Amino acid sequence: MNIVNYSKEYSKETAKICRQSLTCDIMPDYLFKEKTILDPDYRNDLTLIAREGNEIIGFIQGVIRTRQDGKYGYVKLLCVEKDFRRNKTAQRLYKEIEQKFIAEGVKVIRVGESYPNYLTPGVDPFYTEAVCFFERNGFVKFNDTSNLVSDLTHQSFDTQDDEKKLQKENFFVKRAEPNDRDRIIEWLGEVFPGWISEVEEAFKNNPVSLFIAGTAGKLLAFSAYETNNKGTGWFGPMGTDAEARGKGIGAVLLKKCLNALKEEGFVKAIIPWVGPIPFYMYNANAKVNRIFWRYEKKLS
Ligand SMILES: CC(C)(COP(=O)(O)OP(=O)(O)OC[C@H]1O[C@@H](n2cnc3c(N)ncnc32)[C@H](O)[C@@H]1OP(=O)(O)O)[C@@H](O)C(=O)NCCC(=O)NCCS
Numbered sequence: 021m022n023i024v025n026y027s028k029e030y031s032k033e034t035a036k037i038c039r040q041s042l043t044c045d046i047m048p049d050y051l052f053k054e055k056t057i058l059d060p061d062y063r064n065d066l067t068l069i070a071r072e073g074n075e076i077i078g079f080i081q082g083v084i085r086t087r088q089d090g091k092y093g094y095v096k097l098l099c100v101e102k103d104f105r106r107n108k109t110a111q112r113l114y115k116e117i118e119q120k121f122i123a124e125g126v127k128v129i130r131v132g133e134s135y136p137n138y139l140t141p142g143v144d145p146f147y148t149e150a151v152c153f154f155e156r157n158g159f160v161k162f163n164d165t166s167n168l169v170s171d172l173t174h175q176s177f178d179t180q181d182d183e184k185k186l187q188k189e190n191f192f193v194k195r196a197e198p199n200d201r202d203r204i205i206e207w208l209g210e211v212f213p214g215w216i217s218e219v220e221e222a223f224k225n226n227p228v229s230l231f232i233a234g235t236a237g238k239l240l241a242f243s244a245y246e247t248n249n250k251g252t253g254w255f256g257p258m259g260t261d262a263e264a265r266g267k268g269i270g271a272v273l274l275k276k277c278l279n280a281l282k283e284e285g286f287v288k289a290i291i292p293w294v295g296p297i298p299f300y301m302y303n304a305n306a307k308v309n310r311i312f313w314r315y316e317k318k319l320s
Pocket residue numbers: 041042098099100101104105106107108109110111112131142143144147148149150152153154156
């Protein structure tokens with residue numbers, strides 16, 4: 021078995037191995053491209069394939085993101101072809117990127133959750149081999165989270181009355197337009213800097229897949245959709261400034277996004293990495309659909 025850096029010529033075959041191995045997920049070619057070369061921090065020296073002869077038998081993608089408290093390494097994708105498992109292929113792929121993480125001063129490695137571009141917010145324990153693999157490699161479970169699903173088919177997300185009430189209190193609600201971009205990004209920098217990249221993705225969609233709310237002089241809340249895992253009905257992120265919470269603004273913005281997804285032909289919306297489950301259950305009848313265990317390994 022030999023390990024080489026990933027390059028575009030391997031994309032079709034590697035996406036196919038991901039599809040066959042990641043059986044709880046979907047991985048069409050366009051999504052594989054979004055996860056790999058379209059990631060803003062994509063590096064082909066952290067994206068490796070294992071080959072047996074000319075056949076690709078394993079794949080790992082690592083990314084390094086610089087967060088406020090330092091560099092984090094992420095195992096973003098990992099899979100080994102079924103017939104070649106338990107032969108230390110994943111181990112060798114992982115160790116190569118771990119060495120690179122260490123050499124570059126990464127302090128913590130996590131699995132999945134490499135926002136703004138990630139497939140899953142942790143390890144789905146239905147991938148039990150992966151649970152064993154990461155625990156064997158020194159990872160510790162530190163939290164869990166879930167993705168919810170809202171069935172869009174039998175729900176109306178009419179917000180007219182709620183919007184009228186908000187208008188009377190001098191709040192506006194609207195879909196963002198391209199020329200709103202700069203002031204939105206500036207405002208996010210002050211209140212929700214972690215979500216800037218995902219919101220920038222919303223501006224690449226046509227129409228802009230972002231709704232905003234505020235008063236004449238001030239932005240107060242936003243919600244977005246189709247900013248990650250595009251084509252899957254992905255909702256989020258959303259945020260309401262602390263001073264504007266409890267007024268129903270978030271609920272209206274959520275429904276505006278879900279209605280937009282519905283109008284675009286989606287039959288369900290995925291509400292990932294939640295957060296306040298009751299808020300989504302109440303406003304969108306969203307139910308827990310998948311559970312993720314969050315793993316990390318501290319390097320020191
Ligand atoms: C998880 C996965 C990548 C492991 O690949 P692999 O090449 O078989 O793993 P390795 O042979 O390198 O395993 C290294 C260690 O991990 C643990 N491990 C891996 N698979 C295991 C299994 N089926 N049962 C128990 N332990 C396992 C073992 O401790 C193993 O060491 P050992 O063989 O000396 O006991 C592979 O099972 C896979 O592709 N699964 C489906 C996709 C997936 O879950 N991806 C990760 C999503 S987060």
